[in-house]
Amino acid sequence: MYDYIIIGTGPSGGNIAHNLFKAGANILVLEAGKLMTKKTFPRTEADTSARLYWGGGIEFDAEAKMGFLRTRVVGGTSIVNQCLLDRFDDIALNDWIDESGVKWFSQEHLAPFYDKVENKLSLHTFTPEDMNRNAQLFTQSCDKLGVKWGALRKGQNDCAHERGNDCMACLGGCHRDSKQSSYAGYLRDDIAEGLNLQTETEVTQIENNGDTVTVYALQQGKAVTFKAKNIILAGGAFGTTKMLMQSGFKKQLPALGKNFSTHPQFMSFGLFDEEINAYKGYFQTVASKDPNLRTKGYKLENVFAPPISAAMLFSRTGTYHQEIMRNYTRMTCIEVAVRDENAGEIKVDNKGKLTIDKPFTDQDKTRRDSGRELISNILTNEGAKKIYASSFAVGLHLMGGSVIGTDPKRSVVDPEFRVHGYNNMFVADSSIYPNAPGINPSLTIMALAQKLSEQLIGTTHDIKVSEQLGA
Amino acid sequence: MTSKYLSNSALKTINRIGDMMIPKNGEFPAFSEVGGLEYIDEIVSYAPPADIKDLNLVLTILAFMPNFVLRWLLSKMENSMESTGPLAPIFRMLDVGLRGLVFSCYYTEKIPASYKGKKPLDIIGFDLTRVED
Ligand SMILES: Cc1cc2nc3c(=O)[nH]c(=O)nc-3n(C[C@H](O)[C@H](O)[C@H](O)COP(=O)(O)OP(=O)(O)OC[C@H]3O[C@@H](n4cnc5c(N)ncnc54)[C@H](O)[C@@H]3O)c2cc1C
Numbered sequence: 001m002y003d004y005i006i007i008g009t010g011p012s013g014g015n016i017a018h019n020l021f022k023a024g025a026n027i028l029v030l031e032a033g034k035l036m037t038k039k040t041f042p043r044t045e046a047d048t049s050a051r052l053y054w055g056g057g058i059e060f061d062a063e064a065k066m067g068f069l070r071t072r073v074v075g076g077t078s079i080v081n082q083c084l085l086d087r088f089d090d091i092a093l094n095d096w097i098d099e100s101g102v103k104w105f106s107q108e109h110l111a112p113f114y115d116k117v118e119n120k121l122s123l124h125t126f127t128p129e130d131m132n133r134n135a136q137l138f139t140q141s142c143d144k145l146g147v148k149w150g151a152l153r154k155g156q157n158d159c160a161h162e163r164g165n166d167c168m169a170c171l172g173g174c175h176r177d178s179k180q181s182s183y184a185g186y187l188r189d190d191i192a193e194g195l196n197l198q199t200e201t202e203v204t205q206i207e208n209n210g211d212t213v214t215v216y217a218l219q220q221g222k223a224v225t226f227k228a229k230n231i232i233l234a235g236g237a238f239g240t241t242k243m244l245m246q247s248g249f250k251k252q253l254p255a256l257g258k259n260f261s262t263h264p265q266f267m268s269f270g271l272f273d274e275e276i277n278a279y280k281g282y283f284q285t286v287a288s289k290d291p292n293l294r295t296k297g298y299k300l301e302n303v304f305a306p307p308i309s310a311a312m313l314f315s316r317t318g319t320y321h322q323e324i325m326r327n328y329t330r331m332t333c334i335e336v337a338v339r340d341e342n343a344g345e346i347k348v349d350n351k352g353k354l355t356i357d358k359p360f361t362d363q364d365k366t367r368r369d370s371g372r373e374l375i376s377n378i379l380t381n382e383g384a385k386k387i388y389a390s391s392f393a394v395g396l397h398l399m400g401g402s403v404i405g406t407d408p409k410r411s412v413v414d415p416e417f418r419v420h421g422y423n424n425m426f427v428a429d430s431s432i433y434p435n436a437p438g439i440n441p442s443l444t445i446m447a448l449a450q451k452l453s454e455q456l457i458g459t460t461h462d463i464k465v466s467e468q469l470g471a
Numbered sequence: 472m473t474s475k476y477l478s479n480s481a482l483k484t485i486n487r488i489g490d491m492m493i494p495k496n497g498e499f500p501a502f503s504e505v506g507g508l509e510y511i512d513e514i515v516s517y518a519p520p521a522d523i524k525d526l527n528l529v530l531t532i533l534a535f536m537p538n539f540v541l542r543w544l545l546s547k548m549e550n551s552m553e554s555t556g557p558l559a560p561i562f563r564m565l566d567v568g569l570r571g572l573v574f575s576c577y578y579t580e581k582i583p584a585s586y587k588g589k590k591p592l593d594i595i596g597f598d599l600t601r602v603e604d
Contacts, residue, residue: 043601046514046575056518057571064563065552165602175603279597307578307597312570316549317492322499325578329596353521391552392567 002028002228004456005215007203007243010076011445012429013234014182015117017197019453021190028226029195030217032202032239033073037188041079041173045306048172052080054238061344061358066264066393068356070236074199075183077236078442079173081396082284083155083180085123085443087114091294092437099259099342099434101406102415113447113454121180122157126285130161134278134332135286138302141378142288147300150289154282155180161282168279168306182446204352206231206247208422230424232452233402233431238346238354240431241401244412244419245348252421253412259403260344260358261436262395266368267305267335268375269314270384277329278304297339297363297438298371300378304333313390324388334378336371339438340364346401360393397441399433417452428452472508476515476523481530482508488533489573491545498594505591506583507576514575529565545569 003026006017017029033052042048049057051073058067071077093105131139142149156178159165170179177184191197198219205216215226233240241257250256288300305313311325344358372389379387405411408420413432419425428448430441437444474482489502515523533541548569551562577591592598 038603044580046510046579046581049571049575050514050517056514056522058567060560060564060567062560064560064567067567160602160604163602164600166600169599169601175601277596279599306599307592307595308571308574311574311578312567317545317570318494319496321493322496325591325595326499351521 008234015449018186078181148290237398259400264393270379402431
């Protein structure tokens with residue numbers, strides 16, 4: 001009988017597994033995906049989509065207007081993400097208090113947890129020398145138009161930038177272990193030290209028997225069962241919500257599946273006369289940092305996409321497609337990330353398949369359109385000959401579905417991360433987000449996971465938490 | 472070439488659709504000329520079995536359609552983003568699914584050795600540097 005079973009190894013599960021392992025708890029970590037390392041991560045874009053992502057690539061909302069990306073591998077979605085790590089501001093946290101009734105959401109309360117995560121990981125704030133031509137054009141134009149921008153902070157330790165490494169490759173897993181995924185940042189060393197991790201094990205059902213929890217899973221297709229005193233669900237917004245739904249908790253928890261948001265992103269590409277090579281070097285170093293845009297409910301990110309994704313996003317087919325792809329190296333790109341309303345709902349059909357309702361509300365549309373207009377100004381201002389705006393929304397930040405709150409009718413998890421009504425089932429992953437913060441979510445997922453870890457270690461092991469859980 | 476997951480007629484249909492999406496044009500080779508389908512199993516094998524079954528079914532149905540119908544269908548799919556009605560989501564999903572397959576087999580490093588021309592990734596100037604220690 002384990003003290004804890006932790007399901008999922010993304011930023012939430014990775015942090016919690018690490019902390020409980022270091023504290024000496026008897027734990028089992030289950031992950032649906034495989035363990036891949038810097039040597040075995042896919043080396044092509046097509047292989048990345050197929051091998052790392054749930055659904056073999058992309059999952060859609062019921063209307064197929066939006067695509068969602070999440071991965072199935074040890075390290076979770078942090079394996080493919082950009083690892084841009086930002087603390088939440090008062091706007092985000094106050095909105096969370098309003099939505100959830102949870103009073104401890106404040107920068108001051110979260111600061112020690114943020115500190116511990118930031119001390120554990122290696123962080124780099126980009127400098128002007130790091131910026132490629134895409135970023136230079138973005139910042140120049142923002143300066144002229146009076147749009148405030150800022151350098152991004154990324155979890156990384158040695159990207160070999162000076163030796164010409166292109167970080168776009170790490171969208172398929174970092175082949176240098178530089179990116180601070182929850183694998184490189186937390187789990188890699190623990191696995192070497194004997195962390196009890198079972199991979200390719202997809203949890204299908206959870207049964208709460210009061211003092212114990214039974215976990216049913218398929219391990220490489222074979223049915224297996226585990227028992228623990230406590231479980232921690234860290235499957236992300238879709239994974240955690242699906243596990244709870246499949247286990248029949250919707251009856252007691254009417255809010256299960258609700259309040260889904262995703263920061264829908266829309267990319268616009270600008271065609272220039274000069275060679276830009278936006279995919280080279282650090283390809284994402286700057287973003288808007290403008291209080292005005294924050295109030296308007298969106299931000300602009302200076303990004304780029306590898307060829308297959310770019311082809312999917314901005315060019316259709318035939319000779320028109322080829323004309324655009326021929327100019328791939330002369331394109332710049334900016335995306336608008338909308339701080340969307342939490343009007344989405346995660347459901348599971350009777351075959352066990354996820355169905356996502358994600359209405360794109362009038363407010364969301366206004367924010368997108370306002371962002372696109374500004375992007376158009378930024379690009380034309382620097383001399384873009386043509387602008388290709390993609391109308392396909394991509395959701396990379398999957399949030400909600402099992403949200404935190406004080407009211408069991410309107411939330412799934414209580415302010416101490418317990419599933420309402422159960423003392424031994426905990427969640428502190430992206431599924432508990434009450435609404436869209438409009439800020440990169442990972443750092444706060446890890447800070448909340450850190451808070452839960454300290455709560456658990458404090459209650460079950462009676463040790464001085466701050467001494468045990470340092471960097 | 473054969474596939475463990477897709478029928479022969481499904482493969483032929485992908486090549487037909489691929490050539491409509493990416494015809495031979497100047498430097499660009501036609502989709503089928505490159506032969507990227509050789510590696511299709513490496514992509515398809517990771518999709519959920521139910522999706523593979525659906526894909527086979529759709530491609531087998533499309534196999535019976537003459538070129539002009541297939542072209543009409545592709546343009547319907549391409550313009551489906553703003554369409555409404557019960558079939559619109561299916562068209563959108565097909566659009567992303569088929570373009571995804573075609574582009575994945577074309578803009579890729581994995582091109583069969585039998586193809587001697589300039590690779591699509593070289594034509595667009597994509598040359599990613601991976602510094603591995
Ligand atoms: C391309 C991309 C770029 C991004 N860039 C950034 C960024 O720069 N900054 C940022 O803050 N965020 C970014 N994000 C979002 C961020 O990665 C996610 O918000 C974050 O990883 C969510 O953490 P999580 O622990 O809640 O879930 P996940 O990271 O999704 O981890 C969940 C894990 O649980 C496993 N799992 C799910 N269900 C089961 C089950 N039934 N049984 C067993 N295991 C299961 C999954 O396989 C997965 O490994 C990006 C996302 C993408 C796709």
